[in-house]
Each structure stands twice: as C-alpha cells, then as structure tokens.
Amino acid sequence: MKAPPEFESGSAAEPSAGAARRAADALDEAALWLSRLDSGTADPEAFERWRAADPARAIACARVAAAWSALDDTPAVLAAPPHKALSRRAALMSFGGLALAVVGVGVSGKVLAREQAKTGVGERRTIRLGPGARVDLNTDSHVFWRAGPDLVTLWLERGEIAVSAAAGAATVHVRGEGVEWRLAPGRYNARLDDDRLELTTLDGMAESRRPRPVRLTPGKRLILRDGVVSTGEAPGSALARATAWPQGEIVFEDAPLEEAVAEYNRYLERKLTIADPQIAHLRIGGRFTSSDPSDFLAALQAVLPVRAQSSGAGVVLTHAG
Structure with missing residues (x-):
C-alpha cells in the first residue's frame, strides 16, 4: 500500500508538518463553508458530503463553530485593538481549546448555521423561536434565525413577518438591509420589499441600532428606503393590514x-x-x-x-x- 505523500520520505518531522497543513487548510475550508451556510448561499447537502468525506473536516467545522460562538459572547471591551487584529486563521487557532476533540463526531448543519424558513405564494407559516417568542411568515417570505437561551436573532431576507415576544422570553433582534432592531416584549410587523424596509410597532418598544439610534413606541413605524430612514406614526391602514394578514x-x-x-x-x-x-x-x-x-x-x-x-x-x- 502506498503511503500518503507526507510519509514517503521517512522523515519524522514531515508527518506532523503535513498534518498541520491539512488541519490549517481544513480550517480555512470550514470557515468558508460555514460563512456560506450562514448567509444562505451554500447547499446544506453539499456541505454534509464535504464534511463527511474526512474526519478532519468535521473537527475543523467544530473548531470554527466554537470559535464563532466564543467571539459572539466576547464583550466588546475585550476585543483586540484594530492594529492588533488577528488573521482569520490565527483567530480560529487561538480558540483551539474550545474545539470538539473526538474524531468522527458529526456536526449538524443546523448547529453550525442559521435556521431558515420560507413560504410560497399564498402560504403562511408560524415558527416557535423559543418559550414565549414566535415569528409568523406571510406570503412569499424568507427568514433566517439563530436562537439561544437569552437571545434570538432574526434576519429578514424577503417578504413580511409578524414577531411576538412575551415578557420573560429571550431578547429578539431583527436584522435586514443594514438595519438592526432590538425588540422589547410585544408585537411587531416587519416587511421587506425590493427597495423598502418597514418596521411597525403594534405594542411594545423597538430600538434601532443601525443605521442610527431610533426608538419606536407603540403605533410608530420606521421606513428605510434608498438608505434614508424616516419614522413617524403608523397610518391606521398600515396597522389594520399588519393585524389582518396573520388571520x-x-x-x-x-x-x-x-x-x-x-x-x-x-x-x-x-x-x-x-x-x-x-x-x-x-x-x-x-x-x-x-x-x-x-x-x-x-x-x-x-x-x-x-x-x-x-x-x-x-x-x-x-x-x-
């Protein structure tokens, strides 16, 4: 049986060097796959085939996922200054202690990437995001979400959603087209057309983080069009439509x-x-x-x-x- 190339010369140092190269390459490939899964541009079945072909890839995926989770949980004050920013590979390797260390342990695409849901034309769908939190999808809509014990993040890709969160539920963030809202317990409607993003607060309070700080109290509406944000009272017709479509x-x-x-x-x-x-x-x-x-x-x-x-x-x- 022919030995792998890194074993052919008989050098004791070469196997570890070859393994290090493979591990580094697997990390880069895993990061690229997970980035594409996270953005919805990758085929989950193709990812599973790629990951299953080599146990080293499964380990790399676990390390990348653990590193991302750690970075998500790191307070901003602990972030490195811009002039000390690490390369992607260095940043991932610095979190190596968080990796899953069991060869052959499978990693589900659902764990590594955001969940997603779509509706066809004329369809409606309800997704439970966790205790006390839910999102309803209107016709021809598409959302991604990632749910944790204390935070649910929703990405609106297309269409219209109704979001409701009860008191005591996880904090809900909604993102879309460069805007991010933090939703207090209450009911909200968000709609994304080709060139117009709209958030209506039915009850509760929404705080916009981007592109500029805005606070929406009940009955208010935020509209983003061509990069321009406007806020004001939601017309009665808009409130009526927002409460009618889930029915x-x-x-x-x-x-x-x-x-x-x-x-x-x-x-x-x-x-x-x-x-x-x-x-x-x-x-x-x-x-x-x-x-x-x-x-x-x-x-x-x-x-x-x-x-x-x-x-x-x-x-x-x-x-x-």
Whole structure:
C-alpha cells in the first residue's frame, strides 16, 4: 500500500508538518463553508458530503463553530485593538481549546448555521423561536434565525413577518438591509420589499441600532428606503393590514385600485391585471380573504365601473363603460 505523500520520505518531522497543513487548510475550508451556510448561499447537502468525506473536516467545522460562538459572547471591551487584529486563521487557532476533540463526531448543519424558513405564494407559516417568542411568515417570505437561551436573532431576507415576544422570553433582534432592531416584549410587523424596509410597532418598544439610534413606541413605524430612514406614526391602514394578514385577511382603506391589486397579487398564483389605465386610480375599501379574491372582485364590480374577466393567466380588470 502506498503511503500518503507526507510519509514517503521517512522523515519524522514531515508527518506532523503535513498534518498541520491539512488541519490549517481544513480550517480555512470550514470557515468558508460555514460563512456560506450562514448567509444562505451554500447547499446544506453539499456541505454534509464535504464534511463527511474526512474526519478532519468535521473537527475543523467544530473548531470554527466554537470559535464563532466564543467571539459572539466576547464583550466588546475585550476585543483586540484594530492594529492588533488577528488573521482569520490565527483567530480560529487561538480558540483551539474550545474545539470538539473526538474524531468522527458529526456536526449538524443546523448547529453550525442559521435556521431558515420560507413560504410560497399564498402560504403562511408560524415558527416557535423559543418559550414565549414566535415569528409568523406571510406570503412569499424568507427568514433566517439563530436562537439561544437569552437571545434570538432574526434576519429578514424577503417578504413580511409578524414577531411576538412575551415578557420573560429571550431578547429578539431583527436584522435586514443594514438595519438592526432590538425588540422589547410585544408585537411587531416587519416587511421587506425590493427597495423598502418597514418596521411597525403594534405594542411594545423597538430600538434601532443601525443605521442610527431610533426608538419606536407603540403605533410608530420606521421606513428605510434608498438608505434614508424616516419614522413617524403608523397610518391606521398600515396597522389594520399588519393585524389582518396573520388571520388570512387583507384590508384596504380607500386604496387606489392599482395599489389594492398589487397588494392582492402578493397572495395569488393567478394574478389580477389592470388592462385599462382609466380605472387604476379608482378607490376601494373593505376586508377580504387573502387567499381568494372572489369577494374582492364582486365588490369591485358592485361599487365601481369595473369588469372582471377570467383569463388563462388570471383575471383581467377593464372599464365597464
């Protein structure tokens, strides 16, 4: 049987040097894998195949995960000054004593990376984050989270969520698009569209850490658009929508038809289309079932000069005159 290259020369020093190189390379690869898992850009199954192929990789993953956990728990006052910052590898090696030392012990991707959940169009889903804390996902939404005994961190990647935390529950932080909020016990709604991030405080208090300190009391709303933060009272229509969607309902209060249709289409596979521009600015109000637009379409045709016609792709709205 041919010996591995580091054993071929017969030198006693070379095996340990080769092993050190492999361990260092495994640390770098593990850090890259876990960073990608953490950001949601890696395939968990591919990671498991990579990790299972070599026990040294499992050990490296455990060391990286332990180092990250230790760094997360280290107070800022203990951090090294910028001019003494360690390289990634040096930082990881300095936490070597925290590593799992049993060869062959598996490390689950769920432990090493954030948990995540998604909903499809028209779906809703509830995730229990721990005792007294939960997040509800609205249609076509995507979140990551990491839950500890005292802190739950949520990352909103897309869509809309309702967050609730009871008194005594773990502290909840919500992050998205460069903004971070610390949520006191209460109920909150967060929504991330393509270019607009919104947080509404239904009850409780939210404190923004980034991009600038802001405190939101009940009934307040923060909006981030194009890097600009604005705060103020949440309109009644926004509060009504935030409390309606977890119940499977959608609410409009004197909304332009084009706005109402865009909002409804978030929940529908078969979309509504306004084919006649002259009806786009007509206004509609009411409370409807988000999963079925039948009542909405009936109301449109009863109170507005609008005709709804089914097509292969959805429903087309035209002027009835």
